[in-house]
Amino acid sequence: MIDSIDPAALEYLFDTLAATYGPQHWWPHQDTDNPRFEILVGSVLTQHTAWTNVERAVATLLSAGPLTAEALLAYDDLADLIRQAGPHRIKAARLRALCQWFIDCGGFAAIDQMSTDTLCAELRAIRGIGPETADAIALYACGRPRFVADAYAFRIFERVGWWQGSRRYEGLRQKIEHAAPNRDAAFFDELHALIIEHAKTRCHKQRPDCAHCALAERCARVGVRPAGFEVV
Ligand code: SF4
Structure with missing residues (x-):
């Protein structure tokens, strides 16, 4: 070694x-109103899925309404909305867990006060969020120097x-x-x-x-x- x-x-x-x-020019995003939150969504959708499928699923979500944690949690048909991004029921459950954590912790105002280690540990504690997804969120949505x-x-x-x-x-x-x-x-x-x-x-x-x-x-x-x- x-x-x-x-x-x-x-x-x-x-x-x-x-x-x-x-x-x-990463992370590519479509939602100019809420690009940081789109990165959270995209980081889950891209798990084991080609990026073109993520783009289609995000476009479908944006056509359904604002891309916010509250909006995603309110959808009964969230899995159907993200169907283009692979195993949609599993990813819908992961997205719901991530959205609930985002709301409970106080959104980006609170997240931006966390140390990088705390942020990544909290993200990894969410079901379905592994180290790669957590670090992608920390880097691209939160501007932390993480590989x-x-x-x-x-x-x-x-x-x-x-x-x-x-x-x-x-x-x-x-x-x-x-x-x-x-x-x-x-x-x-x-x-x-x-x-x-x-x-x-x-x-x-x-x-x-x-x-x-x-x-x-x-x-x-x-x-x-x-x-x-x-x-x-
Ligand atoms: S493509 Fe380039 S980086 Fe990859 S194995 Fe070949 S020489 Fe190395």
Whole structure:
């Protein structure tokens, strides 16, 4: 196991991906009246679901009324409204739990007073909200400097040689944050978005396009078959 990541190496990865893909403008949202709350909703809807399906479900919710915790809790047919975003009954239950927590704790006015650790612990205590969803909310809805260690991040960091062994969420999150101790939420926001873009554009799950990858010069390509480096 690699004990720590060289901060300069993380800066290189960030700068290279930023130069390759440009600004990512995350988190994409549709509701200009309540964009922070839309991030809470989207973070649940996107679990195990393509983003295009999330966009359709959010559009349906917005056509039904205001996107607020009170409005979502009042819908008897919430599951039907989010049907386009995958397992809708499970996600409706998770959304209800998140909305109830949001109201009970006092909304963003109270959330913004919480420490990051308290916020993430409270979010993780909600049924169906795991560490990845909690950190996405903390980062994108609350502006906290938190690294979202999702499956795309593990894939890329395993291949470049920064992570080995079982995929422990907290282990990778802390390792990346320790390599960027003075970086703000804007950095982690962009880093997460760039990692997803790179995973989708070049570092595919099957047959990564190493021949055209901006990181190829410094990537160990751990676990990548030679065919992944062929020019296709
Ligand atoms: S060189 Fe290949 S394995 Fe390494 S980051 Fe690029 S696409 Fe992924």
